[in-house]
Amino acid sequence: MKQKRTLSSLRTGESAFVDVLDECLFTCKLLNLGLLPKTKVTLVRKSPFGGAFYIKLGGYQLAIRIEEADTIYIDDL
Amino acid sequence: MKKVTRPKFALLGNPNSGKSSLFNYLTGLRQSVSNFPGVTVEKKSGLFEWETGKEALLYDFPGTYSVYPNSSEEKIVVNILTNPDNENYPDLVIYVADATHLERHLLFATQIHDLGIPMIFVLNMIDLVENSTEKINTIPLSSYLQTDVIPVSVRNNINLEAISVSISKLLSSKVKNTITPTYEITDVEKFVSTRVKQLVGVDNLYQAKILAHHFMWIGHLSSEVKAQIEDVVAHSGFNNLSLQVHETMNRFDRFTSVVMETIGTGKNEQRTLTDKVDDVITHRIWGPVIFFAIMFLVFQSIFSWASFPMDMIEQGFATTGAFLSNQLPQVWWAELFVHGLLAGMGGVLVFIPQIAILFFLLSLLEESGYMSRAVFMFDSIMRKFGMNGRSMVALISSGACAIPAIMSTRTISNPKEKLITILVSPLISCSARLPVYAVLIGFVVPVGDVFGIFNAQGLAFMGLYLLGIMGALLSALVFKAILKTDAHSFLMIELPNYKPPIWKNVLITVKEKVSSFIFEAGKIIVLISVLLWFLATYGPTGAMSDAVSKTETESMEREMNEHQKQNLMASHKIEASYIGHLGKFIEPAIAPLGFDWKIGIAILTSFAAREVFVGTMATIYSIGSNDDHQPLRQKMASELRPGTDVKVYNAATSLSLLVFYVFAMQCMSTLAVVKRETNSWKWPLVQFVYMSIMAYAGAWVVYQLMS
Structure with missing residues (x-):
């Protein structure tokens, strides 16, 4: 079976649905920020010096680190 | 008289809900800022009259996402909300939510509801939702939360009076609802x-x-x-x-x-203005370019706009001091008042322009939503040094003055990242080091060009700045490895839509920063400056009267005029003072750096502020204080070591002294601010010690290599 994609594998401009989140210390925070299962997420751009993503979901914008994005599994649109 | 106990109201809500703007609206200027006990998290409180004659103490709690916290601010909120005996436990919660992101902002409200704390729900930014053709129906939400839901716009002053009405209604109702939990526990x-x-x-x-x-x-x-x-x-x-x-x-x-x-559904996927602006402002190349352009502007404005009012303040205090000196009798308390207290107060007030200008600009950046973009862009770089994107702004501001820079670290929520930023900021060369560099650099680098285009002294200046930056980054790496923390470092930050700043919020921030500096750090600064004045004015019995008689004979022999005599007197007096003795006492310790006791005295006195070095040197060489550095430089250039024909200010000593000033923590005001921001004497002490060691070691290496 193919390895499940995480949010950090998105290309710039690509969108996907959140599937599940890996349980870790900051899962609640990601949920609080609206990264709920079935939410549509778009990777708008990567940060100038790497390491962080500018993402858009439900009409607003978030910045998250790659490590944080790695805990979010996604489904293709 | 009966003691009035005011009810306590708390403003709660997610970050970016407009909570603080509502706080400013409800309390006006009747607010004060203190810390929660034991921590340096701001506790803003103010008086709010919700009905004629009925006042409550209103707290603006830190922005919170849920009762499962990620930051020290949020932990404080949870600590209070789970303890009805806490002195800050609210009788009533005014919950503020952003209507355009209601789903996210609702979570914490449902948790407060389940805790059974009386609450009214303020649905803010209603105008932004209703603009987009949706009409708001508050009934479903109101029955779900068993509370009043008040749609408002704080920014555009819509329906704000309904908040007080709702509070009156809630507080006068005798019926206590049994709460139906909004979460069914397992x-x-x-x-x-x-x-x-x-x-x-x-x-x-x-x-x-x-x-x-x-x-x-x-x-x-x-x-x-x-x-x-x-x-x-x-x-x-x-x-x-x-x-x-x-x-x-x-x-x-x-x-x-x-x-x-x-x-309603309300989620349109159209590209907004914010999207278009961010295409440029967070762009891979343009983003950093624009950031540095903005920072250059901030830097310039603290550096040059502040200099005029600062000169005015200094002049004002100097004139007042001189006037009082002439008017008052020549007794110790008059001296203490003019040269100790008044000078100390001048030393505090002189920082106000820089603090006011920096916080005016920074709160514009914060209010408009730009700051979180800077955090996003520089997160990965600053993280390598154990800091945060916001640290970048603080470090750049330190190039003008470390004091407002350190005060700006309040917005860094991770304690370790904040502490490292505070500890290394003063290593960035600030404007107070400039006069010291200017006097000394000529002894190291001759006037002239390098490769025909670069000004040699200009290059040397740049070298000193780079040395400071490198020192700051290396120290940050060391602190990153040493300091322990429980707090997890994360980015996860909202990039809110751009919006024009609310001027009232900006002005309140400026006022609060200035007054907290004056009343908290100011006390310490005045105290230390009085102490320094005492040490430089008084000396062991006998020594001072010897200085006076020595001046009398010397001035007679050399037929000096009154002015020259006074300069000589000042020179002999500072040598005979406690600080002069201290300077001679530490001479063996600083000799390996190439410093004599005269430099020792100047190092000690410039703890008040680095630029005092120049004035002290002028006093010691009996030149008298003057804005022109030329006579002082000539005098220093011809100074020989006693009994030899070796110049004191040769290249080795001068460069060693320059390096010493790049690293040394020669600023009591910075230490006072660090004490306030870290809430303990431990960190200013650590900072003083580690920077002094760096300064000593750096100067030692330079002097040993060059001599």
Whole structure:
């Protein structure tokens, strides 16, 4: 079976649905920020010096680190 | 007289909900800022008259996402909300939510509801939702939360008077609603919460559940109770993390439909103005370019705009001091007042322009939403040094003055990142070092060009700045490795839509920063400057009268005029003072750096502020204070070591002294501000020691290599 994609594998401009989140210390925070299962997420751009993503979901914008994005599994649109 | 006990109201809500703007509206200028006990998290409070003659103490709590916190600010909120005996525990919560992101902002409100704290729900930014053709229906939300829902716009002053009406209604109603929890707890949670409820002795089951999750860091639980809770939790299959996630997901599931009924679907995917602006402002190349352009502007404005008012303040104090010196009798208390107290107060007030200008500009950047973009862009770089994107702004501001820069670290929520930023900021060369560099650099680098284009002294200046920057980054790496922290470092930050700043918020920030500097750091600064004045004015018995008689004979022999005589007197007096003795006492310690006791005195006195070095040198060489450095430089250039024909200010000593000033913590005002921001003497002390060691070691290496 193919390895499940995480949010950090998105290309710039690509969108996907959140599937599940890996349980870790900051899962609640990601949920609080609206990264709920079935939410549509778009990777708008990567940060100038790497390491962080500018993402858009439900009409607003978030910045998250790659490590944080790695805990979010996604489904293709 | 009867003591009036005011009810306590708390403003709660997520970050970016407009909570603080509402706080400013409700309290006006009747507000004060202090710290929560034991921590440096700001506690803003103010008086709010919700009905004629009825005043409440209103707290603006830190922005919070949920009762499962990630930052020290949020932990404080949870500590208070789970302890009805806490002095800050609110009688009533005014919950503020952003209507355009109602779903996210609702979560914490449902948790407060379940805790059984009386609440009114303020739905802010209503104009932004209603613009986009949706009409708001507050009834479903109101019945879900069993509370009044008040649609308002704080920015555009819509319906704000309804808040007071709703509060009056809630406080006068005698009926106490039994709350219907908005989360149905699982069997495990119910079992554990019931046990905790008995152990701690609380009424509310949900409160007990939160205690079961967080008992480790909840302040008001005794260690005995903690051990008992730990026992219950460990033997019941209560999976802390999973259950937090479960609860959060469950809450969202339950209220999604309520949100739909209240504000409609409302999620349009059109490209907004913010998207278009961010295409440029967070662009891979343009983003950093624009950031540095903005920072250059900020830097320039503290550096040059502030210099005029600063000169005015200095001039004003100098004139007043001179006037009073002439008017007052020549007694010790007049001296103390003019040269100790008044000079110390001048030393405090002189920082106001820089602080006011920096915070005016920074709060514009913060209010408009730009700051979180800077955090996003520089997160990865600053992280390598154990700091945060916001540290970048602080470090650049330090190039003008470390004091406002350190005060700006308040907005860094991770304690370790904040501490490192505070500790290394003063290594960036600030404007007070410039006069010192200017006097000394000529002894190291001759006037002239390098490769025909670069000004040699200009290059040397740049070298000193780079040395400071490198010192700051290397120290940051060391602190990153040494300092321990429990707080997890994360980015996860909202990039709010761009909006024009609310001027009232900006002005209140400036006022608050200036007054807290004057009244808190100012006290320490005045105290130290009085002490320094005492040490430089008084000396051991005999020494001072010797200085006077020595001046009399010398001035007679050399036929000096009154002015020259006074300069000579000042020179002999400072040598005979306690600080002069101290300078001679430390001479053996600083000799390996190439410094004599005269430099020793100047190093000691410039603890008041680095630029004092120049004035002290002028006094020691009996030149008298003057803005023109030329006579001083000539005098220093011809100074020989006693009994030899070796120049004191040869290249080796001068460069060693320059390096010493790049690294040394020669600023009592910075230390006073660090004390205030870290809430202890430990960190300013650590900072003083480590920077002094760097300065000594750096100067030693330079001098030993060059001589």
